[in-house]
Amino acid sequence: xxQIETSHEEKYALIVLKGEVDASNxxxxxxxxxxxxxxxxxxxxxxxxxxxxxxxxxxxVFMSYLEDFQEKSIRFVIFGLNDKVLHVFHILGLDQLxxxxxxxxxxxxxxxxx
Amino acid sequence: xxxxxRLNIGKISLLVAILTWMALLFVDLVRLFGAxxxxxxxxxPEISWALEIIFFILVFLFYRDAIQKNEGSNFLELIWKAAxxxxxxxxxxxxxxxFYYLMGESRLSTDPLLKNLFYHVNFALTTLFxxxxxxxxxxxxxxxxxxxxxxxxxxxEVILLLxxxxxxxxxxxxxxxxxxxxxxxxxxxxxLSVNLKWIPYLTFxxxxxxxxxxxxxxxxxxxxxxxxLSYSESSLIMVNLTDNLxxxxxxGFVFVYALFSxxxxxxxxxxxxxxxxxxxxxxxxxxxxxxxxxxQNEDQVLDILVDSCMSASYADGAWLELxxxxxxxxxxxxxxxxxxxxxxxxxxxxxxKAFEESLKDSRGQNKEPINGRxxxxxxxxxxxxxxxxxxxxxxxxxxxxxxxxxxxxEMVGIISTFVGQACISVENYRLLNEAxxxxxxxxxxxxxxxxxxxxxPSELVHDEHFEIAGFSQAADEVGxxxxxxxxxxxxxxxxxxxxxxxxxxxxxxxxxxxxxxxxSLVQLDLxxxxxxxxxxxxxxxxxxRNHFITTTYFNLDTVQRSIKLSxxxxxxxxxxxxxxxxxxxxxxxxxxxxxVRSRMFEKYITDKTFQYQPSDVMVLYxxxxxxxxxxxxxxxxxxxxxxxxxxxxxxxxxxxxxxxMEKVFDFTGSTHLSDDDYSILVIKFLS
Numbered sequence: 176x177x178q179i180e181t182s183h184e185e186k187y188a189l190i191v192l193k194g195e196v197d198a199s200n201x202x203x204x205x206x207x208x209x210x211x212x213x214x215x216x217x218x219x220x221x222x223x224x225x226x227x228x229x230x231x232x233x234x235x236v237f238m239s240y241l242e243d244f245q246e247k248s249i250r251f252v253i254f255g256l257n258d259k260v261l262h263v264f265h266i267l268g269l270d271q272l273x274x275x276x277x278x279x280x281x282x283x284x285x286x287x288x289x
Numbered sequence: 290x291x292x293x294x295r296l297n298i299g300k301i302s303l304l305v306a307i308l309t310w311m312a313l314l315f316v317d318l319v320r321l322f323g324a325x326x327x328x329x330x331x332x333x334p335e336i337s338w339a340l341e342i343i344f345f346i347l348v349f350l351f352y353r354d355a356i357q358k359n360e361g362s363n364f365l366e367l368i369w370k371a372a373x374x375x376x377x378x379x380x381x382x383x384x385x386x387x388f389y390y391l392m393g394e395s396r397l398s399t400d401p402l403l404k405n406l407f408y409h410v411n412f413a414l415t416t417l418f419x420x421x422x423x424x425x426x427x428x429x430x431x432x433x434x435x436x437x438x439x440x441x442x443x444x445x446e447v448i449l450l451l452x453x454x455x456x457x458x459x460x461x462x463x464x465x466x467x468x469x470x471x472x473x474x475x476x477x478x479x480x481l482s483v484n485l486k487w488i489p490y491l492t493f494x495x496x497x498x499x500x501x502x503x504x505x506x507x508x509x510x511x512x513x514x515x516x517x518l519s520y521s522e523s524s525l526i527m528v529n530l531t532d533n534l535x536x537x538x539x540x541g542f543v544f545v546y547a548l549f550s551x552x553x554x555x556x557x558x559x560x561x562x563x564x565x566x567x568x569x570x571x572x573x574x575x576x577x578x579x580x581x582x583x584x585q586n587e588d589q590v591l592d593i594l595v596d597s598c599m600s601a602s603y604a605d606g607a608w609l610e611l612x613x614x615x616x617x618x619x620x621x622x623x624x625x626x627x628x629x630x631x632x633x634x635x636x637x638x639x640x641x642k643a644f645e646e647s648l649k650d651s652r653g654q655n656k657e658p659i660n661g662r663x664x665x666x667x668x669x670x671x672x673x674x675x676x677x678x679x680x681x682x683x684x685x686x687x688x689x690x691x692x693x694x695x696x697x698x699e700m701v702g703i704i705s706t707f708v709g710q711a712c713i714s715v716e717n718y719r720l721l722n723e724a725x726x727x728x729x730x731x732x733x734x735x736x737x738x739x740x741x742x743x744x745x746p747s748e749l750v751h752d753e754h755f756e757i758a759g760f761s762q763a764a765d766e767v768g769x770x771x772x773x774x775x776x777x778x779x780x781x782x783x784x785x786x787x788x789x790x791x792x793x794x795x796x797x798x799x800x801x802x803x804x805x806x807x808x809s810l811v812q813l814d815l816x817x818x819x820x821x822x823x824x825x826x827x828x829x830x831x832x833x834r835n836h837f838i839t840t841t842y843f844n845l846d847t848v849q850r851s852i853k854l855s856x857x858x859x860x861x862x863x864x865x866x867x868x869x870x871x872x873x874x875x876x877x878x879x880x881x882x883x884x885v886r887s888r889m890f891e892k893y894i895t896d897k898t899f900q901y902q903p904s905d906v907m908v909l910y911x912x913x914x915x916x917x918x919x920x921x922x923x924x925x926x927x928x929x930x931x932x933x934x935x936x937x938x939x940x941x942x943x944x945x946x947x948x949x950m951e952k953v954f955d956f957t958g959s960t961h962l963s964d965d966d967y968s969i970l971v972i973k974f975l976s
Contacts, residue, residue, distance in 0.1 A: 197964075198791055198793075201835075205835070228916075230791075230916075230965070231788070231790035231791060231837070231839075231912070232790060232791045232835075234790065234837075235790045235791065235835035235837060236835055238835060238837060238881075238884050239834040239835035241884075241885075259924075266839075266858060266859075266860060266861065267837075267839060267858040267880070267881045267884070268857075268858045268878070268879055268880030268881055268884065268893055269881075269884065272880075272884065272885065
């Protein structure tokens with residue numbers, strides 16, 4: 176089960192993920208991110224506090240946007256990953272490409288730091 | 290072997306009946322001869338009566354057998370049989386009458402013996418006619434029988450049997466008992482004669498024919514009855530065979546039933562078309578509900594649909610349009626209407642308010658038939674029935690009539706039933722086709738499974754310095770896990786394990802590309818990091834944007850006892866160090882193949898080299914093992930894997946692999962993992 180809530184805050188777009196991302200619902204995640212990119216958002220936050228599991232298909236979704244983010248200078252931060260999910264990002268090496276922060280405060284800081 | 294021929298009751302009873310009749314004739318003639326010559330022939334009338342009863346019973350048996358054999362014949366044939374028997378009996382009797390008329394006052398015409406012979410012939414024919422007709426009536430009465438009717442008929446047969454013997458009691462006199470008996474039989478006959486359920490099933494034409502036959506029967510029976518009465522007044526007949534309660538009772542019954550049938554058939558004539566219509570509708574319905582046979586197609590069902598609906602509503606024109614939404618509907622089964630007329634009518638339909646509204650509901654869940662009026666010269670009423678198959682609106686059936694308000698409620702009802710049934714037939718047909726298609730896909734997948742399994746090495750090469758055991762299982766028919774080992778030189782091996790993101794068919798295709806890349810690059814005898822960099826370039830060109838592959842590549846030297854590995858985002862290798870007697874995960878930085886598809890990838894890849902000791906164990910695996918969940922949703926995880934190796938490191942590679950898998954299955958509580966592909970490769974180093 177995956178629940179996705181998207182909202183536009185004043186200075187950034189927020190996507191809240193709850194549950195599990197697997198092959199069956201990774202398309203929903205893709206649609207959510209794609210929607211944010213098409214809405215010309217330049218600052219994106221992903222709240223993964225309640226994300227319990229992510230499969231390789233879900234990781235593939237994040238991965239596929241890395242180039243887009245770079246080209247369009249979109250700043251993109253995921254925060255609140257639990258240890259297990261963080262480990263998955265780490266093993267794959269995605270932590271070297273995506274900014275991962277423990278909480279929202281750190282994430283926002285990262286977003287507007289540079 | 291002696292064969293006992295099966296007794297044919299019909300033939301035997303017929304034969305014996307003829308013999309009995311001849312005996313009866315002989316007895317009566319002897320008696321008459323004696324009387325004429327003033328001699329006592331010693332022939333008591335009881336002998337004649339007894340023979341008569343035997344004759345009755347035998348004829349009865351013969352006809353019952355004959356009618357039963359013709360169980361399949363229709364009502365009209367049966368009535369014709371009765372009528373023709375009546376005609377023959379009447380005809381022969383008339384011939385005899387004609388013979389006497391021609392003889393005039395000649396000597397032959399007054400010969401009592403000849404007259405007696407003819408009397409017996411008439412008696413026999415009358416009996417045959419009455420009994421055969423009774424048997425036919427029985428068949429008609431018992432059509433759509435119930436228990437009560439059967440019981441009534443059985444009682445009637447008993448009464449008939451008793452009436453045969455009545456003659457012994459009243460000694461052939463016409464007394465009150467006789468009248469009472471006759472009256473009783475008549476009343477019983479009337480009660481039975483209300484069973485006329487066969488009549489509605491005759492078509493209009495058949496009804497006319499049966500009326501004719503029934504008239505013939507009524508005429509024949511009246512004639513024979515009058516003739517019989519004339520005999521009873523004749524003085525020449527010594528023993529009157531025909532003033533018999535049985536025969537008179539039959540006369541009454543056969544006449545009453547024929548009369549009832551005649552009248553009911555006559556009064557059924559005007560409504561028979563309605564009944565026929567209902568019957569046609571039932572048959573149409575049945576044809577529509579029959580599932581479409583292989584080799585047939587939907588078109589045939591729709592063809593039947595249009596025909597059935599037209600006949601049910603007496604429509605003057607019709608057509609069927611499919612795929613209306615596409616703008617250019619395909620017109621099927623256009624009936625009694627020209628293309629130009631159809632287009633004119635179609636435009637007028639578009640103008641109907643109800644139709645406009647129904648178009649809004651394009652999905653078709655709540656579409657209702659539309660019964661509308663048209664301002665058209667040729668057609669004044671229209672009925673539009675939507676065809677909805679599998680909750681999807683596929684088209685319209687349009688019926689037209691020349692008269693205003695031509696479709697009444699009953700017609701609309703029956704037509705929507707027809708349409709509904711036809712749609713179900715089409716739906717079933719489509720489902721069946723889909724099932725067949727799915728079955729074929731399944732077979733294809735089975736082939737893919739066999740092909741893919743052959744992509745994994747059936748034998749893992751190794752030398753005397755290490756053991757190796759592997760195992761892989763896909764979640765679906767095919768999967769994206771891969772492992773392989775290749776001997777580069779004596780004592781030097783290249784080892785790989787990989788996992789394609791996602792699972793199923795797409796993963797399987799990428800896995801086969803992975804294998805191709807491995808077998809090409811391995812020949813270059815590259816350093817692990819170089820291998821991964823080149824593999825990343827190659828795979829980046831064929832992987833979809835959101836797909837990647839994780840892998841770990843090893844170079845193994847069994848002489849120098851060295852392992853050099855590089856990790857591309859794959860699960861960390863579990864390594865049991867025999868000197869420390871402890872298993873640990875090897876930490877090497879890395880990045881999955883296809884994630885960074887540029888030269889930037891190189892900076893994420895590192896090599897790691899170390900020496901191994903005999904008794905060290907290396908376990909390679911894919912994330913399917915780590916993420917295997919038990920029924921509470923808890924993952925097997927890294928710690929349990931480590932613990933399993935610590936417990937079983939002393940075993941041979943094959944045994945270690947088995948034990949680890951047992952642990953995993955014990956944990957998940959099943960003998961297979963269904964969520965993801967999973968693979969494991971165990972290498973145990975020897976001295």
